Amino acid sequence: DSGVTQTPKHLITATGQRVTLRCSPRSGDLSVYWYQQSLDQGLQFLIHYYNGEERAKGNILERFSAQQFPDLHSELNLSSLELGDSALYFCASSRRQGHEAFFGQGTRLTVV
Amino acid sequence: SQQGEEDPQALSIQEGENATMNCSYKTSINNLQWYRQNSGRGLVHLILIRSNEREKHSGRLRVTLDTSKKSSSLLITASRAADTASYFCATDAGSWGKLQFGAGTQVVVTP
Numbered sequence: 001d002s003g004v005t006q007t008p009k010h011l012i013t014a015t016g017q018r019v020t021l022r023c024s025p026r027s028g029d030l031s032v033y034w035y036q037q038s039l040d041q042g043l044q045f046l047i048h049y050y051n052g053e054e055r056a057k058g059n060i061l062e063r064f065s066a067q068q069f070p071d072l073h074s075e076l077n078l079s080s081l082e083l084g085d086s087a088l089y090f091c092a093s094s095r096r097q098g099h100e101a102f103f104g105q106g107t108r109l110t111v112v
Numbered sequence: 113s114q115q116g117e118e119d120p121q122a123l124s125i126q127e128g129e130n131a132t133m134n135c136s137y138k139t140s141i142n143n144l145q146w147y148r149q150n151s152g153r154g155l156v157h158l159i160l161i162r163s164n165e166r167e168k169h170s171g172r173l174r175v176t177l178d179t180s181k182k183s184s185s186l187l188i189t190a191s192r193a194a195d196t197a198s199y200f201c202a203t204d205a206g207s208w209g210k211l212q213f214g215a216g217t218q219v220v221v222t223p
Contacts (some may be wrong), residue, residue: 096209
């Protein structure tokens with residue numbers, strides 16, 4: 001158990017819908033990262049938050065947004081969903097830059 | 113784009129044998145991390161090696177890093193069926209700790 005909790009584990013939704021994925025980092029970790037894993041793109045960095053502030057953006061679509069709350073949990077919002085958004089979405093947390101990043105079990109999103 | 117490239121893409125060995133996989137990357141890094149992923153499940157952190165380290169051990173795992181060649185290797189000794197998984201290298205190039213992953217090496221260990 002990495003200590004990073006993601007909910008839900010599975011999500012099936014229709015095209016055009018909006019979903020929210022939730023992540024609770026390990027106790028004491030201020031950094032939260034979101035990654036997407038798909039068969040064709042592999043593991044791609046989406047966005048990083050540190051203590052509530054956005055620090056870095058990767059290949060994140062404009063239809064996607066995220067935030068980190070004062071209690072350090074984070075949410076990834078995916079809207080106007082398309083079939084191609086079907087993927088595993090991972091959250092990771094880290095004590096600070098340069099330290100190990102620990103991943104949650106992921107949310108498997110299926111868009112039908 | 114992916115920073116790391118693993119080699120081989122797939123590896124099939126028998127229990128008790130050693131498994132070696134390599135990772136090459138393109139830019140300077142702060143550290144390199146190896147992860148294991150069992151079929152479609154979460155990523156398990158295996159080991160982190162910093163840019164000023166050349167070798168690190170953790171149980172049956174041995175990681176080397178050659179920054180002059182921009183490459184790393186992961187050796188699993190005395191493999192077990194439970195080691196069957198995909199193994200990924202991920203580089204931290206210093207941009208707030210974000211990781212860039214390779215495509216992974218799929219390892220199958222048969223009893």
